[in-house]
Amino acid sequence: MIKKAIFSIILFVVVVNMLKGQNYDWKQQTINYVKVDSITYYFPSNISIEDRVKIIDDCKKDIKANLMILNEKEYNKAIDVVFVNTRKEILRYTGQQGRGVAYYYRNAVFSLTNQNDSPIKHEMMHMMSAELWGIPANSSLWIYEGIATLSGGYCSNYTLDEVYQYYLQSGKVIGIDSLAHNFRNYNDVITYTESAFLTKYLMDNYGYDKLKKLWAKGLESFKEIYGFSVNGLEEKLVSEFKIKYPKKIAFDWEEFNKGCN
Numbered sequence: 001m002i003k004k005a006i007f008s009i010i011l012f013v014v015v016v017n018m019l020k021g022q023n024y025d026w027k028q029q030t031i032n033y034v035k036v037d038s039i040t041y042y043f044p045s046n047i048s049i050e051d052r053v054k055i056i057d058d059c060k061k062d063i064k065a066n067l068m069i070l071n072e073k074e075y076n077k078a079i080d081v082v083f084v085n086t087r088k089e090i091l092r093y094t095g096q097q098g099r100g101v102a103y104y105y106r107n108a109v110f111s112l113t114n115q116n117d118s119p120i121k122h123e124m125m126h127m128m129s130a131e132l133w134g135i136p137a138n139s140s141l142w143i144y145e146g147i148a149t150l151s152g153g154y155c156s157n158y159t160l161d162e163v164y165q166y167y168l169q170s171g172k173v174i175g176i177d178s179l180a181h182n183f184r185n186y187n188d189v190i191t192y193t194e195s196a197f198l199t200k201y202l203m204d205n206y207g208y209d210k211l212k213k214l215w216a217k218g219l220e221s222f223k224e225i226y227g228f229s230v231n232g233l234e235e236k237l238v239s240e241f242k243i244k245y246p247k248k249i250a251f252d253w254e255e256f257n258k259g260c261n
């Protein structure tokens with residue numbers, strides 16, 4: 001008898017809740033996903049199949065290009081790459097502002113679907129570098145962003161050398177020590193591009209082994225790794241650039257400072 005009564009109460013509660021739900025204005029959202037190699041790609045349904053295939057093909061090319069930049073052979077990690085239509089969705093899913101977000105610990109990348117100036121290559125580089133080189137030291141955030149900027153670009157036709165020369169001639173250059181310890185406190189157009197320049201400079205002139213050590217150990221170990229100080233590097237760059245660019249270059253800072261939007 002008691003059992004029957006309990007059952008009736010439960011049934012009553014379930015039915016009432018179901019009826020309640022009927023009053024809500026339910027909507028359905030379709031997410032399309034496909035696994036290609038080790039990556040599962042998610043797309044909103046308004047993106048055509050043709051565009052999805054193009055975006056996936058581009059991602060495959062980005063992975064190859066990033067492997068070249070990292071001087072590594074393969075990347076097979078199972079991750080989710082989630083494309084969304086708006087910045088608002090990026091914020092909703094990740095809690096972060098931006099055109100793309102890489103979540104290494106969640107094995108997931110979120111990116112806008114825009115095909116021009118897409119952030120996906122940059123975000124994929126974050127996933128790949130953290131996997132293949134390890135989690136960078138706190139004071140290596142600038143290399144982490146620098147290498148991703150080297151990969152994904154910076155929405156300008158100026159070369160990194162020209163950009164660095166402009167920072168030198170205009171007094172906008174940020175000291176490497178400040179880049180390493182206060183990265184988020186400066187104009188991000190400058191921090192990202194200056195870091196890309198410096199990362200490439202270290203990579204090209206002193207090789208990957210040292211750069212990977214710096215990545216893992218942080219700026220505190222710079223002298224021990226390179227055999228000269230951070231100031232020494234900055235002085236060397238100033239004298240090299242004096243020879244390379246004896247005169248000031250023309251540079252449209254206002255345009256450049258708009259970044260990728």
Ligand SMILES: [Zn+2]
Pocket residue numbers: 122126145148
């Ligand atoms: Zn980044």
